[in-house]
Amino acid sequence: MTIATTRPFDVIVLGGGTMGSGAALALARRGQRVLVLEQFTTPSSMASHSGRTRIIRQAYFESPAYVPMVREADRLWVEIGAEVGQTLLHRCGGLDISAPGETQAESARESAVQWDVPYEWLDGAEVNRRWSQFHLPDDWSACYSPVTGFLDVEPGLTAMRSLAEGAGAVWHEHEPALDWQATPSGVTVTTGQGTYTADRLVVSAGAWAATALRGLGLPLTVRRKLLWWYEMGDRAAYMADRFPVLIAGMPGCQLYVIPISGDDPGLKAGDHAGGDETAADDLRRQIDDDEADSVTEAMRTLVHGVGAITDRQVCMYTMTPDEDFIVDRHPEYDNVTFAAGFSGHGFKFAPAMGEHLADLSSDPAARPIPHIALARLAQAVS
Ligand SMILES: Cc1cc2nc3c(=O)[nH]c(=O)nc-3n(C[C@H](O)[C@H](O)[C@H](O)COP(=O)(O)OP(=O)(O)OC[C@H]3O[C@@H](n4cnc5c(N)ncnc54)[C@H](O)[C@@H]3O)c2cc1C
Missing domain, CATH: 3.50.50.60 (FAD/NAD(P)-binding domain)
Structure with missing residues (x-):
């Protein structure tokens, strides 16, 4: 009734x-x-919003039009954290990187330049020198922004x-x-x-x-998306005080990696591109081992010490054209x-x-x- x-x-x-x-x-x-x-x-x-953490960045590769709102959000997340007595935003810095022919780093730099977001332009060799956890090919480019970080969901x-x-x-x-x-x-x-x-x-x-x-x-359209956590030999080297957020435009994958935080089961990674179309109520929640293959390959191409998968999670993107x-x-x-x-x-x-x-x-x-x-x-x- x-x-x-x-x-x-x-x-x-x-x-x-x-x-x-x-x-x-x-x-x-x-x-x-x-x-x-x-x-x-x-x-x-x-x-x-499943999967523990989310990236926040101001060198916004999608479009400079988002920068004013992301800055306002950044300010509010810090304020909300202060009100509840918790650090919700971990400002570890972040790299947008491009393989030759890709535009990830360049698009991030465009927003940074337009809105005066702090950034540095680096090549792969310089990235590897600063963060020994990476082994990027020398001819890749990177836009590093120190104000990038991640949020605890x-x-x-x-x-x-x-x-x-x-x-x-x-x-x-x-x-x-x-x-x-x-x-x-x-x-x-x-x-x-x-x-x-x-x-x-x-x-x-x-x-x-x-x-x-x-x-x-x-x-x-709704897409089924997967998140993976990897065991790392030296866990401390992949935490936010020593390791940045990474987003990589590379053939076959738009890899993102988020530092280990708290009791995370490992280093988190996913592919921003792709994903099977689904209806929200029909989402296949079971995840097969081989679905990690392209993310694992991309991780091993760029990051040292990538071990076994320790956890996985399914999530949904709701896409506009x-x-x-x-x-x-x-x-x-x-x-x-x-x-x-x-x-x-x-x-x-x-x-x-x-x-x-x-x-x-x-x-x-x-x-x-x-x-x-x-x-x-x-x-x-x-
Ligand atoms: C794998 C993955 C990684 C991501 N990474 C990032 C990132 O790094 N940075 C970033 O900024 N964003 C990221 N996102 C995107 C971000 O998480 C989403 O854009 C955001 O959470 C969407 O918010 P929403 O409120 O639209 O949806 P939701 O947070 O899902 O909220 C919608 C709510 O509506 C409820 N609902 C629906 N229908 C009804 C109904 N009829 N009655 C009552 N309740 C209803 C649902 O149960 C749900 O709780 C990621 C997303 C995924 C899946």
């Missing part, structure tokens, strides 16, 4: 993952009464959630939203437990965005805002994206950011 709740909310956040936690925090801090509906838990290994989301709850947000876990309706005067969200009403809705459903935003026809996010108001309902299609690079933005979602949701004068607005997709198609 459906029970209509009498509890009044200003905003319902559908999906309490990465962006939902950021939005709930920003909205609750503005004095909004927030209800978060999450089908699993916050955080959850079933969503797109579960403590990061838990921190945003607890601060949001401290500001009055209400979190309902294990409560999937089954349907929602909007009219100019408000929104209604139905779950198996009840029907909730509010003035506004924020949809941040990650890999389930296409279902949650049915009718919008967003051009999203241009790999830029889609964050906007719903074209039919001004009181519905959504954030989707984070294309495998969204985590670092969460607190800043939360502020942007709160702006779009509660301030009629706020404008979408052009390169992640819905309108640019229509322009791209027309």
